[in-house]
Amino acid sequence: ITGFLFTTVMQEDPQLYNSPVHLPTIAIPGLSAIPVIGPILFKQSVIGYLMYLAVFLVWFGLYKTRWGLRVRAVGEHPKAADTLGIKVNRTRFWNVTLGGIVAGIGGSFFTLVAIDSFTKEISGGRGFIALAAVIFGRWNPIGAFAAALLFGFADNLQVMLTIIGTPVPSQFMAMMPYLVTIFAVAGLVGRSRGPAAVGDPYVKE
Structure with missing residues (x-):
């Protein structure tokens, strides 16, 4: 929209x-x-x-x-x-x-x-990072806040490294926050449990 x-x-x-x-x-x-x-x-x-x-x-x-x-x-x-x-x-x-x-x-x-x-596409996929922050924060608002700070740090770090002229190609630098997100969430697979009925439609019998 x-x-x-x-x-x-x-x-x-x-x-x-x-x-x-x-x-x-x-x-x-x-x-x-x-x-x-x-x-x-x-x-x-x-x-x-x-x-x-x-x-x-x-x-x-x-x-x-x-x-x-x-x-x-x-x-x-x-x-x-x-x-x-x-x-x-x-x-x-x-x-x-x-x-x-x-x-x-x-x-x-x-x-x-x-x-x-x-x-257009102003968020650049950060909505998915927000979902990852919830999982990484173990479905707790304070944990999600801490995870968001971590991912935000990774996002800002790639900007700062690009500004100071790191020899790493900019495309790889732009991947940094998303890579940090993937590794962080992958390490919690099976250990961060969300609500049991999340995503399941409820039909009253």
């Missing part, structure tokens, strides 16, 4: 439809001065800080609230959840919608912070 709209609408007047406001970087005094991790974690745009809030809220919601207990029950054993009166399909629908909203906020980083415009 976005590719279609980009071709049919945004290309007609890029100045009007494809020139979003750039979100400034906000440095947190004191914390942003911490060596190494300070500029990485505490010198972000509003979207970066929203990410920290989202990680905490999702973790708290999943493991500390009745809503989270219901969500996990629906993912692990929907039939048992149904017998307890939980509306399985409605719960799944609204939580997939919520996940889409969070993913959309994350995707807005490209157009509002990184590139300042929209182009």
Whole structure:
């Protein structure tokens, strides 16, 4: 849909439809001065800080609230959840919608912070890296956050190495974040277990 709209609408007047406001970087005094991790974690745009809030809220919601207990029950054993009166399909629908909203906020980083415009295939396959981060993080919001930092480091490393003029061909450098993702997830095959009923449609009997 976005590719279609980009071709049919945004290309007609890029100045009007494809020139979003750039979100400034906000440095947190004191914390942003911490060596190494300070500029990485505490010198972000509003979207970066929203990410920290989202990680905490999702973790708290999943493991500390009745809503989270219901969500996990629906993912692990929907039939048992149904017998307890939980509306399985409605719960799944609204939580997939919520996940889409969070993913959309994350995707807005490209157009509002990184590139300042929209182009086709702007994410460059990073949606698959996000799925890998969930698996590598053992289906836990905090674990997924740590995995995303690892993959983000690999992505930024290839950019920095290209800038300083490494003799390695740029095509191989561009492969780095994806190779790190593949090796990281491959090492967890059989050890990172997702919800038992993930991906299985539920039909009430």
